[in-house]
Amino acid sequence: MLLPVRYLVVGAGGHAQEVAWSLVEHERLRGERTEVLFFDDALPTGPLPSGLGPVAGPLDAIADHADRRQTRLVLGVGLPGLKMRLTARVASLGLAWTTVVHPRAVIGPNVEIGPGSYVAADAIVTVNVRLGAFTTVNTHAQVAHDGIVGTYATLHPNAHVAGNVRIGDGAELGTGAVVLPGLTVGVGAVLGAGGVALRALDAGVTYVGVPARPVRRTRRRSA
Ligand SMILES: CC(C)(COP(=O)(O)OP(=O)(O)OC[C@H]1O[C@@H](n2cnc3c(N)ncnc32)[C@H](O)[C@@H]1OP(=O)(O)O)[C@@H](O)C(=O)NCCC(=O)NCCS
Structure with a gap:
């Protein structure tokens, strides 16, 4: 059986969860299975209240989860300056960004x-x-x-x-x-x-x- 696409969300705050919810809704309508993991330097690891997926670690931990072909990045922050900084931090991983x-x-x-x-x-x-x-x-x-x-x-x-x-x-x-x-x-x-x-x-x-x-x-x- 095909593995679900794994989405690694940069950020885990409220906005990140809104973005992930939108993504999951979109994929559910297409009949696609998804796995969502959040990464945030400021939040502890563990489940999020929305139930959309766990915080799997700080941003640097993304590299540990980027080991398969069906892995994509999702930008979960909304302020322009923060978007620039965080996308630059993960750019070296070479993962594709999802449009949500x-x-x-x-x-x-x-x-x-x-x-x-x-x-x-x-x-x-x-x-x-x-x-x-x-x-x-x-x-x-x-x-x-x-x-x-x-x-x-x-x-x-x-x-x-x-x-x-x-x-x-x-x-x-x-x-x-x-x-x-x-x-x-x-x-x-x-x-x-x-x-x-x-x-x-x-x-x-x-x-x-x-x-x-x-x-x-x-x-x-x-x-
Ligand atoms: C304009 C904005 C960026 C300014 O933020 P800031 O740089 O922290 O500036 P300050 O809060 O120190 O405000 C500076 C001055 O502008 C005024 N001001 C700030 N936002 C204002 C607004 N939206 N409308 C009218 N006046 C505003 C403040 O009262 C202050 O006036 P003063 O110098 O006479 O006291 C911010 O207030 C804003 O509106 N951001 C939009 C945020 C948003 O919509 N977020 C949505 C999240 S989902």
């Missing part, structure tokens, strides 16, 4: 989703959209037509991106943030929860409010 799309996400035609990305339940990505590698489109977030979302960028729950918007690498749109049509969000820019961008957002700057105004240069947050 919850079966209740709505994905239109001509949409590309890069490896290691996550599109959550009730997210909508309409038509002619490019999501780069390691992007996050969380629950109820929307990316409208002809959008480009750069590598490592994150749309938190309910963030709405209008048509023809370009989101730079590593940018972050907080919960309920809105970007109006045709705008550019610079590399590493942050739009805080509930903010509405009426103009282009400069690279590396944090904005809040309606209309969005700069707070200060973005410092990379780690949690």
Whole structure:
């Protein structure tokens, strides 16, 4: 009998468990069996409350479980800076990254989703959209037509991106943030929860409010 595909989840916090749940739901509908193991430097080994799988060890322990062909990595963190650091830490293992799309996400035609990305339940990505590698489109977030979302960028729950918007690498749109049509969000820019961008957002700057105004240069947050 074929062994189940083994998914090694980088991170084991609440977000990691949401990603794993989405993956398991997707694979269950396809009739695939899965084995999920979580890795996190900050959590003890043992079962997780969601029952999705155990914490098998810190990140460095991934190497001990990467011994078979049917083994894939899953990115279980959502903040751009953390995504960059953790993907760099496991890059030398050479394992493939899984793209996780919850079966209740709505994905239109001509949409590309890069490896290691996550599109959550009730997210909508309409038509002619490019999501780069390691992007996050969380629950109820929307990316409208002809959008480009750069590598490592994150749309938190309910963030709405209008048509023809370009989101730079590593940018972050907080919960309920809105970007109006045709705008550019610079590399590493942050739009805080509930903010509405009426103009282009400069690279590396944090904005809040309606209309969005700069707070200060973005410092990379780690949690
Ligand atoms: C914008 C954000 C990144 C700033 O975080 P930070 O760098 O830690 O900044 P601070 O909390 O020190 O706030 C800086 C200032 O901006 C204000 N501010 C922060 N977030 C704001 C927001 N969303 N809307 C309006 N003002 C906000 C603070 O009140 C503070 O104002 P002050 O200088 O007058 O006191 C953060 O507040 C935010 O909104 N993050 C989005 C997180 C999110 O949506 N997560 C979803 C997880 S599922």
